[in-house]
Amino acid sequence: MAEENDSPESAPEAQVASQARWGRPARSETQKPPQLRRATKLERRAAREERPTTVRTGRRGPVRSILTLAVVTGLVATVAIPGYAAWQPEAEATTLQQLAADGAQTLVVASDITDSTLARGSYSATTPDEISKKKAEEAAAAAAAARAKAIASNAAASSYAIPAGVPLVAPGSGIVRRPLPYFNNFGAPYAGHRGTDYMVERGTPIYSVADGVVTASTDGGGSLGVTITIMHNINGRAVQSVYAHMLPGSRTVGAGATVSAGQMIGQVSDTGLAFGTHLHLMIHVDGTRVDAEGWLAANAG
Known part of the structure; x- marks a missing residue:
């Protein structure tokens, strides 16, 4: 019954007691108009919706750019490396004079030595045929020398001394001579x-x-x-x-x-x-x- 008899002036007192009890001022509905309270809620909701978007954009942007650059680089390498490997510089046409010059025998000399013309007889044989021919010629020359030595040896052992006064050239004149200096x-x-x-x-x-x-x-x-x-x-x-x-x-x-x-x-x-x-x-x-x-x-x- 006492509550019913309380006057409206007791309400502020109750609010003061509530503030002292909880350590914060009590907020009365009469202090803020409804329009202000509604605007504040909308702003909070908008702030919550914008906050994730800002954080997400700031963190994922550099990573996405790095991934994109890596993918593009890989595609370029995949296309360019096989193409470069298959590419060859265009060879220039070779003339007969160049082929002959490439197959010719050359002599490398020091820079302080003047050029000289090589003669065929100034260097030894190099091909198998030339080597075989050279060996055959050397063998033939050796055999001929051996035969000449044997003949000279036989002549020294078998020849008789020519009697004194017998000429080594046939006597007489003319285009025909006798075969003996004399005969019996x-x-x-x-x-x-x-x-x-x-x-x-x-x-x-x-x-x-x-x-x-x-x-x-x-x-x-x-x-x-x-x-x-x-x-x-x-x-x-x-x-x-x-x-x-x-x-x-x-x-x-x-x-x-x-x-x-x-x-x-x-x-x-x-x-x-x-x-x-x-x-x-x-x-x-x-x-x-x-x-x-x-x-x-x-x-x-």
Whole structure:
């Protein structure tokens, strides 16, 4: 009943007690108009709606930009790297002169040395064919030297000393010379014998009857023994002279050698099928055998 009897003036007192109790002033509905309270609520709601957007934009913006840049860079690399690898610079056309220059042999020298022209004989062979050819030539030269040494050795062991006063060049003059400086007599002819035998001592010098070229020179002439054959051109006629039964190792010329009229070519002996030491001489004129002594008598000076 007391409450009902309280007057309206007791209400402010109650508000003061409430403020003192809670430590904050009590807010009366009469202090703020309804329009102000509504505007404040709207502003708070708008502030709450704007706050997340501002925070979200400030945090995610740089990350999104970095991701975008990385994706673009990866796409560019994916397209550009294979294209660069497949690209090649356009080669210039090569001329025949450039190809020849590339395949030519060159010599690299120091900068302070002047250029020089190389000669073929100034450097050694490099290809397999040239090396094989060079080895074959060296082997042939060595074999020829060995043969020459053997011949010289045989000559020193087998040759007889030429008697004193016997010339090493045939006496006389003219384009035809006699093959011996002298002889004792002719050998007795017999059936089937071809040629003329000049009986003379072993070791007597034998000369070429005329200028000519040696076509055969051998120690193995069969029944003729050590033999030399020479071809001559005498007054336009082909003359062949054959010297047989010579002393082993006494030959002074080989096949292919050029000789002069009266040049010593060997020494007398009895090699092959021979009876006594003598020179067996055969002469063929234009392919026909003639009497050697009769031909010498008619042509020798």
